[in-house]
Amino acid sequence: xxxxxxxxxxxxxxxxxxxxxxxxxxxxxxxxxxxxxxxxxxxxxxxxxxxxxxxxxxxxxxxxxxxxxxxxxxxxxxxxxxxxxxxxxxxxxxxxxxxxxxxxxxxxxxxxxxxxxxxxxxxxxxxxxxxxxxxxxxxxxxxxxxxxxxxxxxxxxxxxxxxxxxxxxxxxxxxxxxxxxxxxxxxxxxxxxxxxxxxxxxxxxxxxxxxxxxxxxxxxxxxxxxxxxxxxxxxxxxxxxxxxxxxxxxxxxxxxxxxxxxxxxxxxxxxxxxxxxxxxxxxxxxxxxxxxxxxxxxxxxxxxxxxxxxxxxxxxxxxxxxxxxxxxxxxxxxxxxxxxxxxxxxxxxxxxxxxxxxxxxxxxxxxxxxxxxxxxxxxxxxxxxxxxxxxxxxxxxxxxxxxxxxxxxx
Numbered sequence: 252x253x254x255x256x257x258x259x260x261x262x263x264x265x266x267x268x269x270x271x272x273x274x275x276x277x278x279x280x281x282x283x284x285x286x287x288x289x290x291x292x293x294x295x296x297x298x299x300x301x302x303x304x305x306x307x308x309x310x311x312x313x314x315x316x317x318x319x320x321x322x323x324x325x326x327x328x329x330x331x332x333x334x335x336x337x338x339x340x341x342x343x344x345x346x347x348x349x350x351x352x353x354x355x356x357x358x359x360x361x362x363x364x365x366x367x368x369x370x371x372x373x374x375x376x377x378x379x380x381x382x383x384x385x386x387x388x389x390x391x392x393x394x395x396x397x398x399x400x401x402x403x404x405x406x407x408x409x410x411x412x413x414x415x416x417x418x419x420x421x422x423x424x425x426x427x428x429x430x431x432x433x434x435x436x437x438x439x440x441x442x443x444x445x446x447x448x449x450x451x452x453x454x455x456x457x458x459x460x461x462x463x464x465x466x467x468x469x470x471x472x473x474x475x476x477x478x479x480x481x482x483x484x485x486x487x488x489x490x491x492x493x494x495x496x497x498x499x500x501x502x503x504x505x506x507x508x509x510x511x512x513x514x515x516x517x518x519x520x521x522x523x524x525x526x527x528x529x530x531x532x533x534x535x536x537x538x539x540x541x542x543x544x545x546x547x548x549x550x551x552x553x554x555x556x557x558x559x560x561x562x563x564x565x566x567x568x569x570x571x572x573x574x575x576x577x578x579x580x581x582x583x584x585x586x587x588x589x590x591x592x593x594x595x596x597x598x599x600x601x602x603x604x605x606x607x608x609x610x611x612x613x614x615x616x617x618x619x620x621x622x623x624x625x626x627x628x629x630x631x632x633x634x635x636x637x638x639x640x641x642x643x644x645x646x647x648x649x650x651x652x653x654x655x656x657x658x659x660x661x
Contacts, residue, residue, distance in 0.1 A: 255280060259290075268292035282530065284324075291315075300537075302530050312346035312364075321534030323358075324526050335541070336368075337534040340526055345381070353541035358613055359396055363404070370420075370545050372511070374429050375613060380404035380441060387420045387545075389507065391429025392453050393436035394617065400424070403441025403459060410447050414489060414560075418501050418553035419447030420546055426507040427631035428453065430514055431624040432616050435471060448500035466500070489560040491567075495649055498570065501550045502642055505581060506635040508543050513586070513634050515539060517594055518627075521601055524610040547578055565648045573645040580641045587637060593630035600626060 255274045260266055263285030272290060275297040283296075287306035290296070293314030296303075302321040309315045309322075313330025322328070323339040330346030336354035344350065347365035355372045362368070362379040367386065373379070374391040376399035383402055387410040392400035400423065410419040423437045437451060440459035445451075449463060454471035457463050461476050491497070515535050523529060551574055557564070558571040586594070600623045604615040619627070636653050643651040 259283060259285070261285075263288075265289040272296075300534070302534065304526070304528070304531070321531050323531055330364075335538065337531070337538050339375075339531070339535075351386075353538050353545060355535060355538050370542050372508075372539075372542065374400075374424070375432060376400070378402070380406070384408060386410050387417065387447060389420070389422045389424070389426075389504065390437065391424030391426070392434050394432060394434075398436060400436040400438070402439045403443065405442045406439055407444040408447060409444055413486070414491065414556060416553045416556055417549045418497055419549075420501065420504040421445050421447040421449040421451075422500070422504050422507060423451045423455070424453050426510040426514065427628040427635065430511075430518075430616070430631070431619065431628060432613065433619075433621075433624060448497060448504065450500055450503065466496075489556075491557045491560055494557055494564075494566050494570075497553065498550070498646075498649065499651060501546060501553070502639060503635075505543060505546050505550070506638045508539060508546065509581070509584060509638060510631045510634045512536070512539055512543070513594075514631065517598065518601055519612075521598070521605060522610050522612045522615075527610070527612065547581065550574075551578065566646075569646055569648045577642050577645050580645070581638060584638050584641075586634065590630065590633050590637060593626070593633060597623075597627045597630050 256266065256269045256272060258280055264283065266272055271292040273295040277299040278296055278301055279299060282301060283303045284305045288303055289308045291310035294310040295316040297317065298319030300319040301317055304322060304324040306325045307322050308327045311329050315328050315330055316332045318334040320333050321337045325341045326338045327343045329344060331348030333348065333350045335352035336350050338356045339358045341359045342356040343361040345362060345364035348362060349367040351369035353370040354368045357373065358375040360373040360375060360377045363381040365382045366379055367384045369386040371385055372389045376393040376396055377390050378399050379385060379402045381404045383404065383406045385402060385408050388408050390400055408421055411417055412419065424434060428434050435454035437453060438456045440457050440461055442459055443457055443461040446462065446464040450466045450468060452468050452470045455467055456473045458475040461474060463474055463476050467474060519532055554570045554574045557567040561567055601615065604618055608615050608618055639653060
């Protein structure tokens with residue numbers, strides 16, 4: 252370990268107190284940049300897949316443990332535990348962070364102190380306050396660090412039900428429009444929460460103290476809820492009164508993750524550079540696959556539970572019977588010729604933007620005209636619709652349709 256520390260210092264990594272640092276034997280030093288990188292006292296660097304790029308700062312506020320994370324340039328991990336996650340350029344995470352597998356913070360996303368994330372994806376600029384638990388969430392919205400989606404302090408995403416299932420992912424915004432970085436921000440007020448699975452549209456505001464349990468698919472709405480009368484009634488465990496809504500929200504979440512996979516594989520690849528090397532892209536792909544696998548597993552577990560709770564229910568039996576084929580359809584999904592044509596058109600737009608602006612992801616995306624951004628959104632939405640149509644055909648008793656998918660009945 253002393254040899255590894257010496258080699259890192261020779262590379263230019265600033266390590267003010269090397270005797271307090273632990274570097275795992277498996278760590279590959281050529282994946283740690285010596286250009287402006289600082290590792291403060293008490294830090295532990297572990298994992299063969301760990302990547303640390305230029306000007307990253309680790310442990311300024313408190314010791315940091317990094318395990319198989321990909322850390323982009325100018326990222327600040329100020330204190331806490333970080334495992335199997337990806338942080339893109341200028342992401343910032345405060346002390347007391349507890350960041351577990353499958354988490355992605357894209358460019359300039361940030362969290363303050365004492366925040367827990369797992370299987371969470373935050374698009375550029377999204378900001379979380381302090382003392383927050385926000386696992387199993389996707390959040391987009393906003394156009395800059397001054398106009399960003401935000402989660403207020405002491406917020407909780409409730410992602411575990413009394414029936415002991417986690418088919419509860421919540422989606423704030425969506426992928427097809429969120430990737431264009433041109434949508435109104437979402438604001439979730441402090442000391443509040445969401446009971447997953449929930450979908451909220453761009454521009455949604457939940458008032459401080461609100462615990463929200465429903466979907467809101469209209470843009471730019473103010474939501475105030477959670478102030479209800481005392482209730483004391485018998486509770487029967489194992490009842491699932493909202494099967495249709497839970498299944499729909501999970502399928503939509505998974506389809507959006509697959510659309511993001513298409514985005515990473517086809518658009519992010521155009522921006523490979525020193526600030527966004529292949530190794531960082533591979534980290535994004537790996538963590539996104541973790542999210543997709545997690546959501547499929549949780550929905551599979553849910554299908555088993557609902558069948559056990561009511562073996563005669565038509566929807567429950569259908570979901571359980573069709574699940575192997577549904578999972579196969581999702582995992583093996585391939586783009587149609589129509590989707591490929593839309594992708595080719597959008598790729599040409601992106602390449603022209605790169606020729607004009609350079610390999611600066613945010614500037615190129617925000618430099619798209621409304622028409623050009625709409626081309627990309629249509630491509631991604633078409634990808635989502637293709638997946639959903641195939642799955643909906645396997646579940647006729649649910650009455651799903653693309654035209655009704657934005658509804659909240661169930």
